[in-house]
Amino acid sequence: MQMNFLLVKEGLDPTITEKEVKAMPISIFGFQALWSPFFIVAILFLITIYFLITVKWRKDFKYSEPLKRKEATFFMIAMILLYFIKGSPLDLMGHIMFSFHMVQMALLYLVVPPLLILAIPNWLWESFLSLPVIKQVFKFFTRPIISVVLFNLMFSFYHIPLVFDTIKLSQTLHGTYTFVLFIFAIFMWWPLINKLPGHHQLHGLKKVGYLFADGVLLTPACALIIFANNPVYATYSDASIWLESMKLCVPVGTLSGLNLSGPELFSSLPVLEDQQLGGVVMKIIQEIVYGIVLAKIFFQWFKKEQQDADKITEAALLEKAELHPIQSK
Template sequence: MLEIILDEFHPSTMWNGGIFIYISFVLIIYFLLLPPSKNHSLKKSIVFILGLLAIFASLGSPINVIARIMYSSHIIQLVLLFFVAPPLLIYGFKYEIIERWKKNETFAYMLKIVTNPWVALVTFYVLFYSYHIPAVFNSVRLDLFANYFAMIVLFIAAILLFHPLLLNTSLSDKTKWTYALLNILLIVPYSVVLIVADSGIYALYTDVRLFMSSIMVCLPDADLMTPEFFRALMPFDPVMEQLRGGILLLIAQVVIFTTVGFLGRKRK
């Protein structure tokens, strides 16, 4: 059913050329402009590229459009952008430029504050839960620029969230495992809400008028389409989609933070 629906969309709608250009620009900076870091291996460069591919899959591929039709795909989008891409980018980044900037006391002080584990943890989950308040979510998703701004802010917060696990050498293994466990526990309330809800939480997936407005953000010629077309895009049970999304989010959180916690432990 979904394949038939997506056939109605133009390739330029399904694939975001703007995101591709931005990612290409980042790759140019990464390989040609950033000074090489000590012990920077080919493996790290490949991991960094995988992180960029995760961003493109989230924001530039058909997942971005499908996420406005199926809530479970919205969760896939968030997992890729906030929980898969950040640790990959952190692991593969060239840190020589950061080390140079650290010589500036103001920059070093600000970096120490924003990468504090408690600050990073609280900041991300306050933003994450705020974004998913139904009234906020329904409003932000109807404005292309507001939605991308929210995604960028949350993505930066996600980068800071993974910093203590992968880069903070002053934390003990026990502290890092506690931090990873807290990340898993903090996503549980939202996952539980999605799993046990017996009705659609977000009107964007249940109200035809709001659904139309949400899809129109992605379609350059949406004004030429009839309401019947948009109704045909809503064959998915919102309760089942929320259930799938909640389970997926919880499993992804457990797998990702367990894996990153293992990789971030101190080598003996």
């Protein structure tokens, strides 16, 4: 009866089978839920501020350099990704299917932070980090062991079922935890990416060990999700709780005008399989990102070794010429 009511309300044929109903388009949630126009404004504001500071206002800083094309490119990629993650239909799907949520998590915490670190010029980082309170906080939380452990603890704590469902039902808690976890993701990436003198930096094999530790620490949370025998998140398996959590991305007026029985209307994938897929996707994206970083680390190491070898050879030839000036002629 409820299903037929929904089909009639949406102008569909009540004789459509349940399997066909599961392909219901997410467009029924409206433009605002799909494309987040307010978030577009926020992204445009951030882009404007970035270019004003790094181009027009940079002379107001004691030490500054012209904005590099590479830095501007990294920033624009980060902003486009940020909108794709939190403003596009991906965000809506992340509230319907857990696998999409994990795609969001992987991109938001493993891809965007290093791009932002590289996008902000060093002189701007130095100006920001010279502020008294910021300097002390940043120096403490970017210590390699502290940064990698705290980020993974916060990520794992977030995915404890009771914590996850509680956060997903509160706009304030969800926004706050997402922002704080993003800051800790920046802390986690900082020792690997930054090149500021006087700040925590890792070199050579220490970078490899750091990435390995990061991957190991993230594994338990993913394993809990992948190997669970039952759906563990009520916000994806319980229809009434799922509807409540949808208020985070769908206007209440729009949601109240729909008669939805649950997330199964929008996906043919069973809840448990969707949950397991989410854990797998998170690990795959992590391995891809870390693989790219490792490749860059080995390339830099090889390049440095070649440069050092050339310097050693040049120094040896110079020394030989000084010891045997006649023979060298």
